[in-house]
Amino acid sequence: MTTRKDCLTRDSQDALAPLRAQFDLPPELIYLDGNSLGARPRAALARAQDVIAREWGQDLIRSWNTAGWFDLPKRLGDRLAPLIGAGAGEVVVTDSTSVNLFKALAAALHMQAADPARGERRVLVTERSNFPTDIYMAQGLSGWLQRGYRVRLVDSPAELEAAIDADSAVVMLTHVNYRTGYQHDMAALSAHAHAQGALIVWDLAHSAGAVPLDLHRDGADLAVGCTYKYLNGGPGAPAFIWVPRRHQAAFRQPLSGWWGHAAPFAMAPDFAPADGIGRALCGTQPIASLAMVECGLDIFAQTDMAAIRAKSLALTDLFIELVEARCGAHPLELVTPRQHARRGSQVSFTHPHGYAVMQALIARGVVGDYREPAIMRFGFTPLYTRYADVWDAVDILRDILDGQAYDIDAARDAVT
């Protein structure tokens, strides 16, 4: 079995190890929740101070031009693009993931409705286990369009292909499941959707910065994602939306605000969408939060997704190995796929007292999180997680389980 000494050796040989110094992490913490809120790049504080003190405080309104505030969504989108296999001018960082998903779904339904061969399709296919806001946004959109659209909730990945059929207008899937860490086969599902005449929208919330992505190669039609998880953009940092060049001319979305206008400062009384990715924008963006997104992207620019993926799989393999070897006496069940191709960058185990065990772990400095039902979720972020952290986290988990050192009546926080 792997020992702690082995882990230290692997850390000493890890080419990504030096990047950890670019994050501000509390020394006493083993942070395995970067899949929920990424750690803080050290540079983010200075960047925010500059935005607030100089760009806002001193240069004031002029910063829309001189500091490039107005172009920030596109500039950051271009910097994010290589991480997801997108081209320049195909991504903007803006709004929330939910709002961007609304735009993407609306645009995809619009493209389908405009196609004489496909205009009568009325089903939006997604998974019951998708992150709830994705389902809610689809319900919100389809309910309001009043053309009789409905949302089909599929119960398991195995049933997906059969559920995508000649009635399907749009398939909307989250690439890596937030609870289980299950990673869909993007290429196969995109090809199947297209063969059935459907368009496919991917939510990359748990994929961007976590697993290699090649949206063009894998046939995605549209995509959205999050910058505050694996991309370390800061709490609630604006999300992103990808519209490939081949779909930009047909891309129409109802949140047609002035930032998406062809000439926003002409102040014309009719909306005319901007050429290119700009039409995915809506209103004015929160500049301080937006600017910090660049600090996370700066760190990704020092490595590549292949190196990150290799370490991610090594970390999650190690965690699974150690939990099963050292905590095998306890009722833990692995819900994350063992198969690498089907695994994201997290590992989830169920335990009958999952919530209480997670609270005990957090109290001991091992921060993962809990998701209903009974799932303890551990995120592994190769930019700042060490092999020794994995060993230590399992050691503390074993100690808690062996000693039953958790409070099964613990009151639950509103946000867990």
Place this chain on the structure above:
Amino acid sequence: MTTRKDCLTRDSQDALAPLRAQFDLPPELIYLDGNSLGARPRAALARAQDVIAREWGQDLIRSWNTAGWFDLPKRLGDRLAPLIGAGAGEVVVTDSTSVNLFKALAAALHMQAADPARGERRVLVTERSNFPTDIYMAQGLSGWLQRGYRVRLVDSPAELEAAIDADSAVVMLTHVNYRTGYQHDMAALSAHAHAQGALIVWDLAHSAGAVPLDLHRDGADLAVGCTYKYLNGGPGAPAFIWVPRRHQAAFRQPLSGWWGHAAPFAMAPDFAPADGIGRALCGTQPIASLAMVECGLDIFAQTDMAAIRAKSLALTDLFIELVEARCGAHPLELVTPRQHARRGSQVSFTHPHGYAVMQALIARGVVGDYREPAIMRFGFTPLYTRYADVWDAVDILRDILDGQAYDIDAARDAVT
């Protein structure tokens, strides 16, 4: 005529004068653009540093609970409420003004469609001179609902009442016009809309923190507004939406994300709107930008809107008096109403070379802005603008005009 000495005397007697010290303003600047981007409260830098370094960097994911991030939209909404005559639990600070307007318009159309007596109304009334994004969002929404809604653009305030008729479902007006500074009579227009069976949605972008508001008394149905202008929340800071308690049960909007769910962490697969104002929320908010909104509200809490309005009118009266007295030889035309009740907190003059004159003013340290066609816009923000600033600004304007010291071929910035 008022002299500079008179202005200094008024500054020395001004009860609001001490509040200026709470803003970080470049000493060499006369900043008359707080109607576009408010100045920086000094406290905002320390607040952001604490959010970034401690709440994000050290407490990480726990800050959703311990730092109250999840409740921030409601907590800030409650602090903003008194400035607009709203009650507790009626306002959230979230998303952009454009996105919030989309929610408000959708909700108002939904309320009308659900009413058997009014369900056949298909017209959304607004002004051609409204801020473009408001018109674009109305066009986007009405175009997508596919129930035959259309947007009626009214050419002048005088024609508004006649344009609101038995076909009108919803009237949407910006209370203070961004170009002219014209302030609508909210009570009269709301009463007229109701008499015609329409609902009325108010955009308070140029009103909140600028003029006294009493949404309940004046009969507004829904409202949205901006925090980065007169409220000094920071560049692109999240906007707000007001839903009075009387409309909350009927309020439905299509951007039904998880933050608007009755139980966001139950992760249920069907959307159920939260009780109360929470249903106006959608997705995760940009915490660093959001948190700074409180620093502006902290300054408003030290005074009241009556005092702010009295000084605002004194400043705008003084500016009009001095421009007309000292620059009377030049082709300047006042487009802002002289009547106090119809004036916001800005003064706009046209000049045939308005853009060039404004660039010359900015180069001399007097920062206003320019809006097509030919309008020079000067915003007056009583929390940090001095009477002597008004005198000095007019003095520099006169100097520029008398000397024709402006370049009529000046290249235009993308954002002006």
